[in-house]
Amino acid sequence: MTATSIPGDTPLALAEAERAYKQALTLHPQDAEALGNLGRIFRAQQRLPEAALALHLAITIEPHDVQARVELALVLADLGRLSEAEATLRAAIAERPDHADAHFNLGLVLENTARLAEAEAAYRKALQLRPGAVAVYNNLGNVLQRTGRAQEAVDVYRHALSLNPDVPPSHYNLATALRALDEPYEAEPHYRRALDLQPDYFDARFGLGTLLLSLGKFEEGWPLFESRYALPRFLHHRTKAALPLVQWQGESLVGRSLLVWQEDGLGDVIQFGRYLPLLKAAGAKRIDMVCAASLHRLFAQVDGLDALLTHDEAQSKFDDYDCWTSLLSAPTHLSTTLDTIPSADYLKVDTARAAYWRERLANALPPGPRIGLVWRGNPRHHNDAHRSLASLAQLLPLWSIPGASFVSLQKGQDEDEAQRPQAFQPVLALGHELSDFADTAALISQLDLVASVDTSTAHLAASIGTPCWVLLPHHDPDWRWLHGRSDCPWYPGTMRVFRQPRAGNWSAPVEALLQAALARFGQAS
Template sequence: MEFTPTSVPELLESARQQASSGRPADALMTARAVLQREPENLAALDLAARAAWSLGDLRAAESYWQTALRAHPFCAEAYNNLGALYAGNGQREAAKASFLHALGIAPDYADAHANLGALYIELGQLTDAVACYRRVTELRPEEATAHYRLGILLKELGGVVEAEACYRRAIELRPEWDEPYNNLGVLLVQQKRYPEAEECFRLAITRNPDGVDGRSNLGVLLAKSGRFAAAAVFLEEAAALGADQPEVHYNLGNVLAEMNRFGAAEACYRRALLIRPDHADAHYNLGNLLARLMRFNEAQASFRCALAARPGFPEALNNLGNLLALHQFHGEAEEYYRRALALEPGLADARWNLGLLLLALGEFEEGWELYEARYHPEIRQNPWRLPELPFPQWGGEDLRGKSIVIWPEQGFGDEIQFVRYLPLLRERGVARLTLVCKDELKQLFLDSAVGADRIVALSETEQLEAHEYWCYSLSVPRHLGTRVETIPAAVPYLTATPLRMRGWGERLPAAGFRVGLVWKGAPGHRNDASRSLPGLASLAPLWSVPGLAFIGLQKDAGEPAASFPEQPLLDLGPELRDFADTAAVIAQLDLVICVDTAVAHLAGALGKPCWVLLPYHATDWRWMIGREDSPWYPGVLRLFRQEKLGEWDEVVARVRKALSEVAGLG
């Protein structure tokens, strides 16, 4: 026979059992049976309120607790429960008042402190929340959750040391819990304590094998140290476990992009955006990936989506500016660079890109200033670093009676182009001028008497004595106030020695119009895919011009003359030991035809006619915009520009026509 409770204590016990077993409707009915007998029974009112809340009847729950408080005005628990009801319903001020009432009655009521702390977090009052959770840890020192939450708050407020102690205390109290390990690991990453952080993330994974955060955090950390393959494994596992978490797919996309797994990276970014369409960083990195793949229109759309999601996104403004500059929308590109800098004046990439654009437009005054950002450590593709010299970098100070070192940067062509400034420094009264250069250029500069007291190769810099100043070669124009109209443009300013010329002259064809060829630049150059020709075969239309003698000056990636039996090519490139040798050959040619590489600058500096084939994409600033000549090498350089991205055939056709006219043979 089933027992039927009849007394109030029996009914209350039955209601408690019904509530704990997930039967709130039965619990409410039983509690009401008690209230019919004893309308102010505190336990019955509390049980009825909890049951009504479980059933979604918030008004009834509030009414039961309000009734309890009218009958029992000093019941702290009722105030705390009513506050929790208000907080869950978004009535934050009412909740705050209820929690404070509870604590006014019972100052050591830990649950009320914890609930008030959680409410303060919602209200953005983190300092007050910290005070609440501190009190909870004092009242319940063995409660791991309170220490953990206090750690989160302290980290948010910058209390790194105390936050770490809180996380470690939570781990000590509840070592099987993975979340404190994860948060401690994140804290350690911020302090660059990477080995300790890695251990924390691995322990989090051990504690929760199905957890997403530990794997995701470990994957990001491994990627930070360049261990991309291992990072991808953990992030792929995290993505499988947390298929609905956009950040995991985004981080995996970043790692796959670093591994050049572009298709998979794109799929990850698009998966992240499917889950969270307003993920600005995913739009931005997808744009970077698409730009890298030369899918420029899609990249531009991605950057615009990033800006729609986050209007104050300076990096997206900068990269959108790059794409606009690529498509020759120079005014719009400048606008986006300036908008990026208005948001973040120190953004090195935007300063550098705007500087490049202004220099290309001939606006040298501001351009040189911004161009100084080129060796900022935040520029990712920047291979240049400040030399470790025991004397200061020149900032434009008076050089009369002083000594200075001119330090090389960037490529061979840059050193050749800017060595022209040494005589101008002499005019400033420099007492001692030392030129440091790459080893391959030393003999050329010695032969040409460029104006230095001493020329030191990079391999010899341990012998460099003390000077008052040092300066990058490409910073000299800024300090000397160079404008387009004041470029020191007298050519030639380099020479080849008669002895070298005689030696190489014996190798050159005695008859014909001598044309030197260079069809590829250095493969390590960041724009080499665009600036170099696919191969020597791209120049084959030139073979049909009669009376020409072609000389190969290509040192690397050359093709043997036997590849083109219809046009003999004297391939001297592999035999050229340094730029002094190359200069001796060029000095005896009638014309040089080359892509944008150091040979163009060498020919120009020697005063030798040179035609330069320029790409549509990322044309170097020094060739400026819309010009067919160069103010750096007036009268000797002629520029042939691509009109469409990647299309060299039309450029070579124009060169062939011009070659026929100039050689007088067409």
């Protein structure tokens, strides 16, 4: 449900229509209808300031033209002037309370400003006025998903499909909601139907790719995962546009210089760094990696890597390379299957720093199991509200492990809790003493276990061989953990996974982790 489109919207037709309306306005400057149509033409040409001016003049001449107000609101929203767009739509609704488009577009503006309850009300009002509007059902379902009501969203999307079964976004949205309900096998055919209807639907390609990867169907999943480069909402799209190099697509690397570019998170680099020796073995003459400075010392001794650069340092060196890749594209081009995942044993621990931390722990803690803790991830992560614990207190049951001492690996402001622990929950806060990931690896090598949420420290611990147990959210667990598994084939024998049975319930996986720890350290209950 959008505003009226301009017939014959080819560039030539729009240009001809623009000339015609301008000629009409020369003869009749107060022609509100001609001004409104001119504004629509400008919007179709993405000449947004001119469109806003023309529509504003049309409304000044004819204040009761509700459609012109709706059109103006759309232009204002395109310009990012959302508060003005909202006011314009509310004025249109005051003039015509039964104008379905006005309510729908008000919902869009409210949704874009995260006023989800108000957006839901606006969409529901639009549906009262136009019950068969599939686009409104799709947006209503999106709001329900964002407010954690995935089952209601599923019902709404299914109703949209009952009205029109051939709308690709309805299938894509339903697939997304079904995944949120942990029903990947029901989601898969809807991703596929969306792609049958619209083969260039890259959101659906990416969604199907991550779903297949989560099911261990790597052969089909990896190539679809590459569609992230076609999605403007991802950093990958901007990286590909900005780098003045050919992106490696799996062709021979023999005799070529390869630049590995970090565009994903720190944990991604650590998990997929295992591919660096394989890329060198494939014949690359030189492999340099661009990554965060905090990773440089950790990766300095990795086989197959010739040099490490920061993103800024790389800007003047592009001419030195034949092509570039992301580490997360390596599994695609090296045809990784579930049975051929490379070993994670590729990182070396700094022996001097390990000795330092061994003495530091011996002086600070009594004998007994030493367990490292990470309870919060990067707050900028899209799923952090679900993957991170609210506080260290949610791990309190672990303090019943006899003889265990706890070490906080948490860094940043979230470490404050560990630096001022409760008397009944003592913990040694060391996060602020860790200079980089090499230092963190050295400390972790001196621990008996790491218990962590889904964050980079978990990958680091498992990669250096320290047992790591990960607490995973029910809502949108990352594809890399695979669906329904309690182990992790990326880190066989080193990592275990403890999943929420439902969204928000951390007590169950924490209790399961506790029982596993009691069994491991000889104190099974």
